[in-house]
Amino acid sequence: MALTYKKLSKYPHSLRRLVGIELSQLNAILTSLTPIWSKHLRNSYDRPGRYYKHDLGSMVSLLLIYYRSYTTQEFVGYLFDLDKSNVCRIIKKLEPLLATILPIPDKRILTKEEVSNLIIDVTEQPIERPKQGQEAYYSGKKKQHTVKKEIRIDQDGTIVHVSATYPGRVHDFAIFKQEPPPPSDVPIWADAGYQGIEKLHKSACTPYKSSKKHPLCAEKKTYNQVLASQRVLVEHKIRSIKVFKIIGNRYRNKRKRYDLKFNIVAGLVNLQNGLSLLKRAA
Structure with missing residues (x-):
């Protein structure tokens, strides 16, 4: 029997594991999306006779299950009895x-x-080997072809900025310099990949780096520990994003809509963090 929103909503715990968000959050999405979807159908340019077999709740569940599992669309079709x-x-x-x-x-x-x-x-995601420009996408750190995005979160754990997509060869600090600059007097907590950021942003903090000839003193080690305890929040957010395997696994789709997919996943994580849905006129 095919999956439907009606069936899934009877088992909130299972639904949470399948779609990645709570039933209450899914219901809130459906409430906001229903008038927008109705308007879309009225203005649709689909050919005459085109209709959708499932209700909106089932179709949104389909999309979220695809994002959460990142299995093939053919397999998702078997689950929902669709081609x-x-x-x-x-x-x-x-x-x-x-x-x-x-x-x-x-x-x-x-x-x-x-x-x-x-x-x-910065988070890095493996991609299929490009047919052209392979060198630009090859990450020496990951030893494979990747794309990068910089994520900025505030003190409450809310994702406030996601950068454009950059090839895996681009350095983390180079990405920061190409994105909109943060307010000059706002403290920034960054990792060792942002060495030199203090020259651009005086309130930035990065860890001290040690070497064989210059080991860190106890004071600097304590400083690094305190900084790591502050930065762990962004690591948790990256983990929450990568729970959706469309971002966590090797990306197989064309990268034309990659930014859109990543932003949707970041929005879902913000929704889990307690942010409200945006209001749009139907």
């Missing part, structure tokens, strides 16, 4: 609509009133 072409079309239709209501990180310059502290880090 893989229908699965692809549903995902393609829902993604931009879902992005309008999720608390997705903003790409504008943040003000001091909005953030009092910033914790930054």
